[in-house]
Amino acid sequence: MAEIYLLALCVQLMIAPVLFLVGRPILGWLNLACLVGYVVTLVLHRRLFVATALAVKLGAFLVFVIVGAVVTANQTSLIYFLLFAEVEMMLADLRRRTKIIATGCLVMFSLGVLHLPPLPGAPRQASGVDMFLAELGLGLVFIMLCIVILRVLAITDHHEHRYRRDAMHDSLTRVLNRRAIFDRASLYWKTNREFALVLVDADRFKEINDNHGHSAGDAVLRHLATLLRETLRSDDSVGRVGGEEFLILLPGAGKSQGIEAATRMRNRLAHYPCRLDSIELPVTLSMGIATSDEALHLRELIELADRRLYAAKSAGRDQVVAEGHADAATSRNSQRLAQGVERALETDRV
Numbered sequence: 001m002a003e004i005y006l007l008a009l010c011v012q013l014m015i016a017p018v019l020f021l022v023g024r025p026i027l028g029w030l031n032l033a034c035l036v037g038y039v040v041t042l043v044l045h046r047r048l049f050v051a052t053a054l055a056v057k058l059g060a061f062l063v064f065v066i067v068g069a070v071v072t073a074n075q076t077s078l079i080y081f082l083l084f085a086e087v088e089m090m091l092a093d094l095r096r097r098t099k100i101i102a103t104g105c106l107v108m109f110s111l112g113v114l115h116l117p118p119l120p121g122a123p124r125q126a127s128g129v130d131m132f133l134a135e136l137g138l139g140l141v142f143i144m145l146c147i148v149i150l151r152v153l154a155i156t157d158h159h160e161h162r163y164r165r166d167a168m169h170d171s172l173t174r175v176l177n178r179r180a181i182f183d184r185a186s187l188y189w190k191t192n193r194e195f196a197l198v199l200v201d202a203d204r205f206k207e208i209n210d211n212h213g214h215s216a217g218d219a220v221l222r223h224l225a226t227l228l229r230e231t232l233r234s235d236d237s238v239g240r241v242g243g244e245e246f247l248i249l250l251p252g253a254g255k256s257q258g259i260e261a262a263t264r265m266r267n268r269l270a271h272y273p274c275r276l277d278s279i280e281l282p283v284t285l286s287m288g289i290a291t292s293d294e295a296l297h298l299r300e301l302i303e304l305a306d307r308r309l310y311a312a313k314s315a316g317r318d319q320v321v322a323e324g325h326a327d328a329a330t331s332r333n334s335q336r337l338a339q340g341v342e343r344a345l346e347t348d349r350v
Helices: 002-021 025-046 050-071 075-091 096-114 128-168 178-190 205-212 214-231 255-271 298-314 332-349
Strands: 195-202 237-240 245-251 285-291
Touching: 002 025, 002 050, 002 128, 025 050, 050 075, 075 096, 075 128, 128 178, 178 195, 178 237, 178 245, 178 298, 195 214, 195 255, 195 298, 205 214, 214 237, 214 245, 214 255, 245 255, 255 285, 285 298, 298 332
Parallel strands: none
Antiparallel strands: 195 245, 195 285, 237 245
16 A cells, blocks of 8 residues: 555656646646645655545545646546545555445445536536646546556466465475475376375484474574475475385386485585584484385385385485385384375365
8 A cells, every 4th residue: 555655645746747837837836735645645654644635635635636627627537546546546445344334335435526506607518728738637637547466466376376386385494395295296196197205204203303492493493394395306306205205206217316316415414514513413314215116006105115114224324215115114203104195185085
């Protein structure tokens, strides 16, 4: 609304000299008084007197356009100006009931103005100058409406993009959240797309939280998420599926490409370790890799990758396991991950 008020202020400031140049000093001085009202409106709006600011702005605007319509003997053009006033009311932060009542008053007001008798001595028909002023006003109203609508659309698109991003991304690490990465995995699976799946877990993460605090743990997770994103290809996906656990999807990749990607991640972490001030935090990565041709169901593929991750941690951590362990016991964490996949598949079916 502040932008709309400022736009109206600028437009009427532009036409102020025109009114004096074409010999309409009454409208010129009234326009200057209207500008003062707009300045007051901006001050009130800035101080959060929203309704009062709108009332002052519309009052000044309506007085100006009504007098202008009567002076120029062109009341029909008033409808277009009132249309802009209606747009302002609809966009204002007012209650719905207030907007409905104000709209009714505006309609009645405009009908009354349309039936006003001409001023004594005023010409029955508008002169060439008056027609020019009416056409100028109409053109400016349409330009202002176009600017306002485009601005509203831009704001709407921005917020929609932000809401979509927040709905799909983890708030701490800004990688895909658990639901989004599972949805993507289920899409690959349903379309029979070949892919490699990598489960990544930060080793000894609990010790970092215990020894350095949760703020240090958050810093580690953000560092790891950034590292993973920078290491992966543009069409790869990474999501956070647990406290310190990430799931990576490598479309079109087989076992060897998955191992290569895991090696790049571990090497990059070795070159760019996690630091807290001047302290280097001892974080390493354990990984379990499974490919889409190793299971009959996506749930089984998730469980296989988790068993291999567990094997990497049991073997001393900081390792990558991409073979075997097909018959190992299923962990509780694996069941949790598989349930997330099942929920994604159920949503797709709905």
